[in-house]
Amino acid sequence: MSKTRKTALLGLLGAIAIVINLVEAAFIPPLQFGIRLGLANIVALVTLQLFGVKEMWTVNLLRLSLGNLLKGILFGAPFWISASGIFLSSLSLLLTRRLKSSVLFSSILSALAHSLGQLLCVILLYAQPGIAILLPTLLVSSLLTGILTGSIAVQVLRRIRL
Secondary structure, three states: OOHHHHHHHHHHHHHHHHHHHHHHHHHOOOOHHHOOOOOOHHHHHHHHHHOOHHHHHHHHHHHHHHHHHHHOOOOOHHHHHHHHHHHHHHHHHHHHHHOOOOHHHHHHHHHHHHHHHHHHHHHHHHOOHHHHHHHHHHHHHHHHHHHHHHHHHHHHHHHOOO
């Protein structure tokens, strides 16, 4: 694949991740305790499988920075909460890539790490350790959303032809 084609595809993947993130934030109401489906993580999983770790980080950083800029919350508390989730989620994907894990397992671990990162950030930002009581609920929801996003990513990967 040429460098130009790869750059164009990464730009498209970044744009898709941003649009999914914006649509999910605008039109799909969060579940209890602010739980979201995390549909933009599908793009991170697909990018990781098609290109690799560096490219997945690039797409995630594009989604984080431009998505939050377009939502008008760049560098506010929601930005840092999102950033911490994306950071731990991306680290978990790096680990699963090195372990040659399945896309579904990678997605579940990524969702768990994302929720844990966000919870830790909220505890630190707001000095509210009592919010850790939500951890069991967040872990169960992360398991379910990880299965959902991983299953969709597997289907997307089956259909992509580069």
